[in-house]
Every structure is written in structure tokens, then in C-alpha cells.
Amino acid sequence: MGLIVQKFGGTSVATAEKIHLAARKVVAAKQAGHQVVVVVSAMGHTTDELVDLAKQVCGTTNPPKREMDQLLATGEQVTIALIAMALHAQGHDAISLTGGQIGLITDDVHTKARIKEIDKQRILKELDAGKIVIVAGFQGVTADGAVTTLGRGGSNATLVAIGAVLKADVCENYTDVDGIFTADPRIVKDARKIDCISYDEMMELSSVGASVLQTRAVEFAKKYSVPLHVRSSQHDGPGTWIVAETKAMEHIVVSGCALKKDLTRASLKGIPDRPGIVARLFSAIAKANVVVDDIIQNVMDDNTASISFTVEHGDVQDLKPVVEAMLKEFGGGKAYYETNLAKVSIVGVGMKQSTGVASKMFQALADQKVNIQNISTSEIRISCIIAREDAEKSLQAVHAAFDLGKS
Amino acid sequence: MGLIVQKFGGTSVATAEKIHLAARKVVAAKQAGHQVVVVVSAMGHTTDELVDLAKQVCGTTNPPKREMDQLLATGEQVTIALIAMALHAQGHDAISLTGGQIGLITDDVHTKARIKEIDKQRILKELDAGKIVIVAGFQGVTADGAVTTLGRGGSNATLVAIGAVLKADVCENYTDVDGIFTADPRIVKDARKIDCISYDEMMELSSVGASVLQTRAVEFAKKYSVPLHVRSSQHDGPGTWIVAETKAMEHIVVSGCALKKDLTRASLKGIPDRPGIVARLFSAIAKANVVVDDIIQNVMDDNTASISFTVEHGDVQDLKPVVEAMLKEFGGGKAYYETNLAKVSIVGVGMKQSTGVASKMFQALADQKVNIQNISTSEIRISCIIAREDAEKSLQAVHAAFDLGKS
Numbered sequence: 001m002g003l004i005v006q007k008f009g010g011t012s013v014a015t016a017e018k019i020h021l022a023a024r025k026v027v028a029a030k031q032a033g034h035q036v037v038v039v040v041s042a043m044g045h046t047t048d049e050l051v052d053l054a055k056q057v058c059g060t061t062n063p064p065k066r067e068m069d070q071l072l073a074t075g076e077q078v079t080i081a082l083i084a085m086a087l088h089a090q091g092h093d094a095i096s097l098t099g100g101q102i103g104l105i106t107d108d109v110h111t112k113a114r115i116k117e118i119d120k121q122r123i124l125k126e127l128d129a130g131k132i133v134i135v136a137g138f139q140g141v142t143a144d145g146a147v148t149t150l151g152r153g154g155s156n157a158t159l160v161a162i163g164a165v166l167k168a169d170v171c172e173n174y175t176d177v178d179g180i181f182t183a184d185p186r187i188v189k190d191a192r193k194i195d196c197i198s199y200d201e202m203m204e205l206s207s208v209g210a211s212v213l214q215t216r217a218v219e220f221a222k223k224y225s226v227p228l229h230v231r232s233s234q235h236d237g238p239g240t241w242i243v244a245e246t247k248a249m250e251h252i253v254v255s256g257c258a259l260k261k262d263l264t265r266a267s268l269k270g271i272p273d274r275p276g277i278v279a280r281l282f283s284a285i286a287k288a289n290v291v292v293d294d295i296i297q298n299v300m301d302d303n304t305a306s307i308s309f310t311v312e313h314g315d316v317q318d319l320k321p322v323v324e325a326m327l328k329e330f331g332g333g334k335a336y337y338e339t340n341l342a343k344v345s346i347v348g349v350g351m352k353q354s355t356g357v358a359s360k361m362f363q364a365l366a367d368q369k370v371n372i373q374n375i376s377t378s379e380i381r382i383s384c385i386i387a388r389e390d391a392e393k394s395l396q397a398v399h400a401a402f403d404l405g406k407s
Numbered sequence: 408m409g410l411i412v413q414k415f416g417g418t419s420v421a422t423a424e425k426i427h428l429a430a431r432k433v434v435a436a437k438q439a440g441h442q443v444v445v446v447v448s449a450m451g452h453t454t455d456e457l458v459d460l461a462k463q464v465c466g467t468t469n470p471p472k473r474e475m476d477q478l479l480a481t482g483e484q485v486t487i488a489l490i491a492m493a494l495h496a497q498g499h500d501a502i503s504l505t506g507g508q509i510g511l512i513t514d515d516v517h518t519k520a521r522i523k524e525i526d527k528q529r530i531l532k533e534l535d536a537g538k539i540v541i542v543a544g545f546q547g548v549t550a551d552g553a554v555t556t557l558g559r560g561g562s563n564a565t566l567v568a569i570g571a572v573l574k575a576d577v578c579e580n581y582t583d584v585d586g587i588f589t590a591d592p593r594i595v596k597d598a599r600k601i602d603c604i605s606y607d608e609m610m611e612l613s614s615v616g617a618s619v620l621q622t623r624a625v626e627f628a629k630k631y632s633v634p635l636h637v638r639s640s641q642h643d644g645p646g647t648w649i650v651a652e653t654k655a656m657e658h659i660v661v662s663g664c665a666l667k668k669d670l671t672r673a674s675l676k677g678i679p680d681r682p683g684i685v686a687r688l689f690s691a692i693a694k695a696n697v698v699v700d701d702i703i704q705n706v707m708d709d710n711t712a713s714i715s716f717t718v719e720h721g722d723v724q725d726l727k728p729v730v731e732a733m734l735k736e737f738g739g740g741k742a743y744y745e746t747n748l749a750k751v752s753i754v755g756v757g758m759k760q761s762t763g764v765a766s767k768m769f770q771a772l773a774d775q776k777v778n779i780q781n782i783s784t785s786e787i788r789i790s791c792i793i794a795r796e797d798a799e800k801s802l803q804a805v806h807a808a809f810d811l812g813k814s
Contacts, residue, residue, distance in 0.1 A: 016463035050485070054492060056423035063492045070503050071488035074481035078457070081478035085461060085470045096477050100507070101552055145508055 002169035003127075004029050007039040007137065007159040011176045012233040013079050014044030016086075022233060023086040025174065026132060030092060034169075035127045037162055039137040040083055041155040042075025050075060065110035066146060069139075073099070073147045076136035076155075083134045094132040097122070099139035100147065104158070106140035112151030112289075113140060115158075120165045135162060153214030160217045164224035171221065173213065173230045179239030180205070180212060180230055182256045182404035187392050190405030194256060195238070198245040201255050201347050202228075204381045208345035209258035218242060245349055253350035253357060254402040259395045261388060262313040263293065263341040266323060271333035273305040281307065281326050288322045290315040293343065294376045294385060304333070310341060310374075310385060341373070342391035344398055345383040358382050364401035370394050409576035410534075411436050414446040414544065414566040418583045419640040420486050421451030423493075429640060430493040432581065433539055437499065441576075442534045444569055446544040447490055448562040449482025457482060472517035473553060476546075480506070480554045483543035483562075490541045501539040504529070506546035507554065511565070513547035519558030519696075520547060522565075527572045542569060560621030567624045571631035578628065580620065580637045586646030587612070587619060587637055589663045589811035594799050597812035601663060602645070605652040608662050608754050609635075611788045615752035616665035625649060652756055660757035660764060661809040666802045668795060669720040670700065670748040673730060678740035680712040688714070688733050695729045697722040700750065701783045701792060711740070717748060717781075717792060748780070749798035752790040753805055765789050771808035777801050 006029065008022045022040075029036045042050075050071050054063045063071075080096035087094035103119025126133045137155025140148050150157050156173065163171035178193050180202065185191040197205075199222035206215040212230055221228050221242065231239030249255075271277060278297060285292060293310040311319055316337065327333045344365075351357050358375075361382055365372055370393070374385040386394050399405065413436065415429045429447075436443045449457075457478050461470045470478075487503035494501035510526025533540045544562030547555050557564050563580065570578035585600050587609065592598040604612075606629035613622040619637055628635050628649065638646030656662075678684060685704060692699060700717040718726055723744065734740045751772075758764050765782075768789055772779060777800070781792040793801050806812065 016460070019464055053423070053485070053489060057426055057489045057492045058496050061496045064495050067488045067491045067495070067503055070491075070505075071485060074484045077481045077484075078460070078478060081474045082460060082464045084474045084477075085464045088471050088474070089465050089468045096474055098477075098554075147505075 001033045001035065003035045003037070003166055004170055004172060005037045005039065005159055005163045005166065005168045006172045006174060007155060008041065008174045008233060009155065009176070010041040010044055010047070012174050013040055013083065016082075019082050019086050020090070022174070023083060023090055025233065026083075026087060027090055027092055030132055037123060037127070037133045037135060037166065037168075038083060039135050039155060039159045039162060040076060040079040041137050043079050046075040046078070047072060069110045069147050069149045072149050073136070073139040076138050080134045080136045087132055087134075092132060093130060094134055095126050096134040096136075097126075098136045099158075100141040100145065102135055104140035104161075105143055106148045106150070108142045108144075108146065108148065110148055113142075113148035115140060115150065115161045118161060118165045123162070123166065153217060156214055156217035157220065160220045160224075160226055160228070163226040164220065168226060170227045170229050173228060174233040175212060175230060176233065177212060178232045178237070180210065180242070180256070183395055183399045184259060187259065187395050188399045191399065192405055192407060194240050196241045196243060197255055198249055198349055199242060200245060200380060201349055202242045204345075204347040204378060205256055205258050208343065208347070208381065208383055209260040210256070213242070249349050250353055251350060252348055253354045254346045254348035254404065256348075257344065257346045257395060257398050257402070257404065259391055260293075260312070260343040260345075261391050263310045263343055263385070264313050264316050265308055265310045265338045265341055265385075266319065267306065267308040267336045267338065268323065268327065268333055269304070269306045269336065271305045271307070271327070271330050273303050277305065277330055278307065280329075284322050284326055285319065288318050290319045290322070294374050294383070296374060310343070313339065340388040341385055342388045342394075343383050343385050344391065344394040345381055346398055346402065347381045349380050351380050351382075360401055361398055364397045365394055368393050368397045370397070408440045408442065410442045410444070410573055411577055411579060412444045412446065412566055412570045412573065412575045413579045413581060414562060415448065415581045415640060416562065416583070417448040417451055417453070419581050420447055420490070423489075426489050426493050427497070429581070430490060430497055432640065433494060434497055434499055437539055444530060444534070444540045444542060444573065444575075445490060446542050446562060446566045446569060447483060447486040448544050450486050453482040453485070454479060476517045476554050476556045479556050480543070480546040483545055487541045487543045494539055494541075499539060500537060501541055502533050503541040503543075504533075505543045506565075507548040507552070509542055511547035511568075512550055513555045513557070515549045515551075515553065515555065517555055520549075520555035522547060522557065522568045525568055525572045530569070530573065560624060563621055563624035564627065567627045567631075567633060567635070570633040571627065575633060577634050577636050580635060581640035582619060582637060583640065584619060585639045585644070587617065587649075587663070590802055590806045591666060594666065594802050595806045598806065599812055599814060601647050603648045603650060604662055605656055605756055606649060607652060607787060608756055609649045611752075611754040611785060612663055612665050615750065615754070615788065615790055616667040617663070620649070656756050657760060658757060659755055660761045661753045661755035661811065663755075664751065664753045664802060664805050664809070664811065666798055667700075667719070667750040668798050670717045670750055670792070671720050671723050672715055672717045672745045672748055672792075673726065674713065674715040674743045674745065675730065675734065675740055676713045676743065677711045678714070678734070678737050680710050684712065684737055685714065687736075691729050691733055692726065695725050697726045697729070701781050701790070703781060717750070720746065747795040748792055749795045749801075750790050750792050751798065751801040751805055752788055753809065754788045756787050758787050758789075767808055768805055771804045772801055775800050775804045777804070
């Protein structure tokens with residue numbers, strides 16, 4: 001008998017019918033002799049609807065983040081109650097628990113809080129009583145009892161954190177896709193489902209565009225050695241296992257590729273060059289919660305510095321006032337914004353032992369007449385900034401060059 | 408400077424616009440120099456929608472009551488967050504608190520829990536910090552932290568309980584009517600708003616059909632001497648004050664009249680007459696949560712007993728299986744159900760000192776050729792069971808007989 005933590009995302013619990021389908025997956029695991037904890041998100045578009053309600057009330061003012069969390073946390077509370085009801089209707093004993101009720105304590109950074117601890121005794125008590133435990137994802141409470149939410153991908157963070165504290169045998173992430181693919185199947189027709197991938201590869205893939213799992217959740221799973229299984233809520237077939245790196249994985253040079261579309265490059269030119277300005281700039285940008293992608297710095301001849309970096313389109317509005325304030329503080333310089341960029345990346349642990357991987361990627365892009373505007377790498381990843389209009393054909397070319405469609 | 412507890416019902420917070428209107432009432436009280444606590448219900452039809460979701464999931468099975476509470480409590484949590492946001496948007500500092508967050512501890516009778524205690528320190532701390540405190544009505548938690556709801560009229564129970572623990576100067580109940588009327592204005596055209604009424608009269612009026620306030624909330628207000636002010640959320644005019652009885656009130660013989668439509672009379676005939684059967688019957692009915700109105704018992708010549716009592720139509724389905732089980736247990740008898748009954752009542756503290764009140768009421772009904780099927784009284788109330796078809800004209804006749812339309 002094992003302990004399984006299952007998570008169902010918003011689309012998998014969007015209607016009463018889907019809730020019963022999810023409940024059947026839960027019952028199957030229970031009937032196979034496992035103890036089962038279930039983490040759920042808000043139903044379908046509930047979170048968007050709540051955000052819209054807040055906008056109607058707040059108009060142009062920003063809602064207080066504490067109250068935003070109080071509001072949003074209701075979404076998952078609705079789902080846990082309904083899943084528990086569905087399990088009862090199917091003849092099984094279940095209990096729903098909010099983030100606060102399992103003692104999921106976070107810091108007090110409202111709307112993107114970090115988990116500090118979970119009271120596993122409460123969950124274990126209910127499991128030992130033979131119950132299926134349904135936990136609200138995405139939410140917690142501060143030490144003072146204020147409701148917090150965990151930000152984007154928060155339900156996955158809850159899944160992995162509960163898996164870690166309970167030392168679960170597996171964390172199952174049920175989604176509307178079959179697993180992790182060698183590339184986005186909507187763009188690459190022969191993209192193939194990956195059976196098994198290492199935590200590090202998954203983290204790199206997530207950070208460069210694979211959207212199924214957030215980097216943070218995978219990082220946490222790795223830290224506590226919790227196997228993750230990303231699988232379909234539509235059928236019972238296996239999905240993708242995300243596990244610790246094994247010797248066998250080293251033979252696979254490239255595991256997958258991914259695309260980040262819609263990047264903007266900010267170029268700051270003519271900044272008076274003195275020590276510390278780069279650190280000052282990027283700490284100010286980080287404070288505005290803008291994630292910076294690639295960075296290129298050049299010192300020019302005339303004692304001015306030039307810095308370029310890419311951010312996602314959606315962050316440009318938050319970025320611009322910070323950049324303006326910094327240029328004023330630095331006493332000179334001008335900012336230019338170039339939209340219509342993208343980034344294509346390949347990821348694989350085998351890269352560490354292989355040569356010629358980068359040149360093969362560059363050649364594949366060159367064959368398609370794609371101009372590479374910048375290159376960045378990690379030990380197991382190579383990324384190229386390209387024009388937005390070349391994005392899809394670049395991903396297709398790279399996927400083909402490394403034969404990723406063949407298992 | 409005083410302390411005011413305000414309550415806004417579901418219709419008063421049904422839209423973003425109405426939420427801002429409610430917030431303006433709150434701000435007005437704050438700007439008049441008062442400390443303000445606000446209790447709110449779920450928006451508009453939210454509770455009905457949540458009940459409907461539960462029905463979709465549960466089908467013909469009954470949802471577990473604990474999970475029903477977990478589900479329903481989200482309705483008020485949404486409203487408190489939105490009211491706090493509206494107050495922030497209007498430039499005022501506010502904090503929303505759930506039943507759990509103010510330590511509103513109840514017993515563990517899910518879906519109709521009773522309040523055991525409230526942690527007034529938490530509310531006072533926020534008031535002392537200059538904040539407006541927004542509390543979710545209708546909900547609490549058990550000592551174990553399970554979410555509970557307080558049943559019908561639960562938000563009014565929260566209003567009065569908070570008023571009591573904080574020793575508030577007044578509890579204001581904002582509704583979509585102007586106050587308490589001498590009769591239902593939809594039936595009696597010249598019904599008049601009552602300026603001031605005693606707790607006891609209000610309790611009697613509530614129990615015989617006036618639906619604005621629940622008997623339980625008024626009982627609690629009386630116990631802790633909290634003045635209640637029922638007033639309109641649409642304008643600033645005064646409503647009806649519900650306060651302790653004064654000498655002046657004794658001059659008003661009849662304060663108001665009310666109607667209970669849609670009553671059913673159950674008549675149990677031919678029950679073997681032995682001691683204790685009545686107690687056994689009514690304790691079984693109470694266990695099924697059916698409220699019994701008037702009771703008439705007759706012992707027949709043939710050593711069998713006959714018992715009649717009235718209940719509301721809506722309770723008949725719950726009543727029937729209990730009655731059948733009891734007749735089986737008693738070893739004989741048969742039940743008859745007569746629908747299409749109603750009850751008209753008059754209430755007034757002055758009745759205690761007056762004579763001829765009952766005969767005046769009976770004459771008014773006789774003049775309309777209304778047949779009185781049963782009479783019941785308390786010290787300050789007289790009620791007559793009549794045919795459903797005579798209900799409206801009976802209320803009009805009684806209202807006219809006691810000149811209630813004239814102040």
C-alpha cells in the first residue's frame with residue numbers, strides 16, 4: 001500500500017460531470033489499496049470571474065492584495081467541497097480541507113506567497129481514519145491566519161509540497177494533455193510524449209517555455225526527491241514521469257525543445273559607465289517582479305555602457321517606469337524597445353558529455369535562413385533569440401535535426 | 408464616538424454598484440466619528456447557485472452537511488473581500504475577516520450551528536488601528552476548525568452576536584424594505600412603518616409571519632440589550648427601532664398583525680391512548696427539524712386519542728415518514744392531512760392590560776364571514792387558524808379593526 005497525491009487542474013474540475021470523472025480516478029487509486037490525498041484548483045474560469053468581480057468593484061484602483069487573496073481562495077474552497085460530495089455520492093468517505101485547515105503556513109507576500117510549513121499530522125489523522133483527503137491548492141495562511149495565495153502554478157506547488165511532507169510514493173498531476181512532449185504538439189506535428197525525464201531537464205524546459213509545470217514546483221520535487229507523474233485526466237494511459245537523473249538518461253543528448261514567443265528586447269544605450277549600475281538596474285527590475293531573460297552588456301568606447309535584455313511582452317508595462325527611473329538616477333542614457341522576438345531552446349542532460357550539439361542546432365536554423373540574434377546556454381540547455389516570425393519554423397527545424405520525433 | 412455594527416443582506420450587495428452604495432453607508436458612519444463593524448451576506452443569489460452546484464454533483468444523494476458548509480461559506484467570503492476593496496477604492500482602510508478569523512466558535516451542528524463564542528479582541532485590535540472591520544455573516548468554525556453555517560437568518564444572528572460581545576450602541580440591519588410594518592404592505596395598502604417596537608413584540612411578530620428578522624436574532628438582542636435598527640439600504644431615513652419595552656408602549660394595545668400562509672394541518676385519529684404518546688410524537692417530529700405550530704388534543708370516548716397540529720407546507724414531506732413510523736410504534740391510528748390553511752395574528756404589549764381585544768378580533772373576522780378553525784394565544788398575541796382563501800381579507804379586516812393604519 002502506498003501514498004498517492006493527485007492534483008486536478010481547473011479544466012479537469014470545470015463541471016459537475018468532470019468532477020465525477022476526477023472522483024473516479026481518485027476512487028480507482030483508493031481501491032488499488034493506496035492512501036489518497038487530492039489537491040484541486042478552482043473550477044474552470046472561476047478565478048478569472050473573481051478577478052473580474054474585483055475589477056468591477058475597484059475600477060482603476062488596485063485592490064489590496066490581502067483582500068484579493070481572501071477573494072480568490074474561495075475558488076478552490078468550492079471545488080474541494082464538491083469533490084468531497086462527489087466521492088460521498090460514489091460511496092466513499094472523504095473530507096475537504098482548506099489551506100488553513102491543513103496548517104499550510106506561508107510568508108505574508110500576498111498573491112505570491114511561499115510555503116513555509118504544512119501540518120502533516122492533520123492529513124495523516126484523516127488518512128488513518130480511512131478517509132480520502134481533499135486539499136485546496138493554491139492557498140495557505142500566514143502565521144496570523146490571513147489567507148494567502150501562492151501565485152501562478154500555485155496548485156502544483158501545493159501538490160509537490162504535500163507530496164514532500166508526506167513522503168508520497170508519487171505526485172500525480174492530472175491535466176488536459178497526455179504528458180510532457182518533445183515539443184509543443186500544436187506546432188510540431190511529430191512531437192512525441194516523453195516517458196521519463198529528469199528534474200533538471202524539466203526545470204530547464206519549463207523556464208524556456210514548456211507550460212505544463214512551473215519551474216518552482218519541479219525544483220521542490222527535486223529537493224525532496226518526490227517522483228512527479230504528469231498524466232491525462234481523460235484516459236488511464238501513463239504520462240510523463242519526472243524523476244532524479246539516471247545513468248541511462250545520459251545517452252539521450254537532447255530530450256526536448258521549447259519555444260518562448262512574444263519576447264521584447266529592451267536596449268539601454270549611452271549610460272554613464274561606472275561600477276554597480278548593472279546590479280542597481282536589475283535589482284530595481286526584480287523588485288517590480290519582472291523576470292529578465294537574456295542579458296548582453298557592452299562597454300562602448302566613449303565611456304558609456306550599453307545593456308540589452310529580453311522580457312516577456314506582458315511585463316513591458318511594468319518594466320518601462322522602472323527603466324525610466326533608473327536612467328534618471330544614472331544621469332543619462334536612452335531606452336529602446338524591440339518587440340517581435342522569440343526564443344527557441346533545446347534541453348538534454350546528455351549534452352554534458354556530447355560535442356557538436358550547439359553547431360548542429362545553429363546549422364538547422366541557418367538551413368532555414370533564421371538569423372540568430374543572441375545565444376545563451378546552461379550545462380544542459382542552448383537557447384537562441386530569433387525573430388518572432390521565425391519562431392514556429394525554428395522549433396520544427398530543431399526538433400527534426402535532433403530526431404526528437406523518433407523514440 | 409460610538410460603536411455601530413451594520414449588516415447588509417444579499418440583495419443590498421448583489422452587484423458591484425450596490426456594494427459601493429453599501430460602502431458609502433459604512434463610510435458615512437465612520438465619518439460621523441463612529442467605529443464601524445460591517446456584517447455581510449452572500450451576494451444576491453450566490454447561495455442558491457452554490458446549492459444548485461451541490462445538487463448537480465450529488466444527484467439524489469444528500470450532500471454531507473460538513474461539506475455543504477465548506478461550500479456555502481465561500482459566498483460571504485467573496486462579499487467581505489469585495490466590500491473591503493470598495494472601501495479602499497473610496498479611500499478608507501478596511502480589513503475583511505471570515506467567521507474563523509474572528510474566532511466565531513459554534514457547536515458542530517452543521518448547516519444550523521449555534522454561536523458559542525466570539526473573540527472580540529481580534530475585532531477590537533483592528534478597530535483600534537482605525538480600520539473598518541468587515542465580517543462574514545452566517546458562518547463560524549467548530550472548536551476543531553471545521554467551517555459551519557448558522558442556518559436561515561444566520562447573518563442576523565452574526566450581527567446581533569457581534570453587537571452583544573462588543574456592547575455596540577446599535578445594530579443596524581440594512582434591508583430592501585423601510586422597516587417593520589403594522590402588516591405586510593403588499594397585502595394591506597395602508598400598512599404603516601412602526602417607529603419603535605419591543606423585543607417581545609418583534610419576536611412574536613417574527614414567529615407568526617413577519618419575515619424581516621428571525622425570532623432567534625431578536626431573542627439574542629433582547630438577552631444582551633442591544634438596540635436593533637431595521638432600515639432601508641436605499642435611502643437615509645430612519646427605519647424601525649427594536650428595543651426594550653417601555654412604559655409608553657403599554658398604551659399601544661396592538662402594534663402589528665401578520666399572516667402565515669400555506670399551513671397544513673395533520674390530524675392523527677384513533678391512536679391507542681396511553682401516557683407519553685404525545686411527548687414521544689412531538690420529540691420525534693422535533694428531531695426531524697419540523698416546527699409544529701398549533702396543537703389540539705382530544706381524548707375520545709373509545710379510549711383512543713386524537714391529535715391535530717399545523718405545520719408549514721414546506722415541512723410536510725419531512726413530517727410524513729415520522730408520523731407513519733410513530734403510528735406503527737403506537738400500534739394503531741391513521742393520519743389525515745388538510746392543506747389550504749392560514750393563520751392571522753395580532754401582537755401588542757398593551758394587550759396585557761386591555762380587555763376586549765380578542766372579541767374585537769373575532770368580530771372583525773366574523774364580519775367578513777371568516778370561519779375561525781382554531782385559536783391560540785400568548786400574553787401579547789392572539790392567533791386564529793383560518794382557510795387559506797380567507798387569508799388576505801382577514802389580515803386587512805384585523806388591520807382596519809385596530810386602526811393600525813393611523814399613527
